[in-house]
Amino acid sequence: MKKPSFPLPLPVVKPTRDQLKPGESLCDYCTGKCCRYFSTPIETPTAWDDYDAIRWYLAHELTLVYVHEETWYLLVSSKCQYLLEDYRCAIYHDRPKICREYTTKDCEYDDDWSFDKVFETPEQIWEYAEALLPPRPKPPERRGLGLLPIVTAPS
Ligand code: SF4
Ligand code: SF4
Numbered sequence: 001m002k003k004p005s006f007p008l009p010l011p012v013v014k015p016t017r018d019q020l021k022p023g024e025s026l027c028d029y030c031t032g033k034c035c036r037y038f039s040t041p042i043e044t045p046t047a048w049d050d051y052d053a054i055r056w057y058l059a060h061e062l063t064l065v066y067v068h069e070e071t072w073y074l075l076v077s078s079k080c081q082y083l084l085e086d087y088r089c090a091i092y093h094d095r096p097k098i099c100r101e102y103t104t105k106d107c108e109y110d111d112d113w114s115f116d117k118v119f120e121t122p123e124q125i126w127e128y129a130e131a132l133l134p135p136r137p138k139p140p141e142r143r144g145l146g147l148l149p150i151v152t153a154p155s
Contacts, residue, residue: 016110026104027087033108035083035099039066039075048136051129055122065125066115 014029042065045051054074057063062077082090089095119125129136 014110026107026109030087030109032083032087032089033111034102035080035089037075037077037079039073042072042074044070044072045129048129048133051125051133054119054125058119058122058125065119067117068115070116 015024017026020026042054042057043050045054054065057065057074064075064077066073066075082095084090089099119128
């Protein structure tokens, strides 16, 4: 028998939520969208140091920061190591609580990822901060940390 090739092809036309037949699950038509990233709320930035921290988040690959209903979130687009090639969970019966409590009710199956605000690069968040905040105070001069002269040993 020919082995199935992965990733498994999904039906070309995805049903909408209300087109599901009895006994079907949205997950049967999804490539595991919710297992391909995580996002976590972060403090709402108010000062330069807060924006500086976000600039650092965004300096990393596959991150973005978004605002939804006035809450700020850090999103990391990183696939869970337990997502199998057939889009099922390798540890389904022992999956973390956060996964067990997640349902298809409000999931991102048909989400178009529209956010109130989204920042994808350090430059974007810096520009935003510059538009909101007074000029950033210069960091204090660090003394004694300049390059030392090279001293050659006497011959
Ligand atoms: S819960 Fe939603 S996003 Fe996650 S796999 Fe199922 S349908 Fe896809
Ligand atoms: S543990 Fe399973 S359900 Fe949870 S994110 Fe990973 S693949 Fe998805």
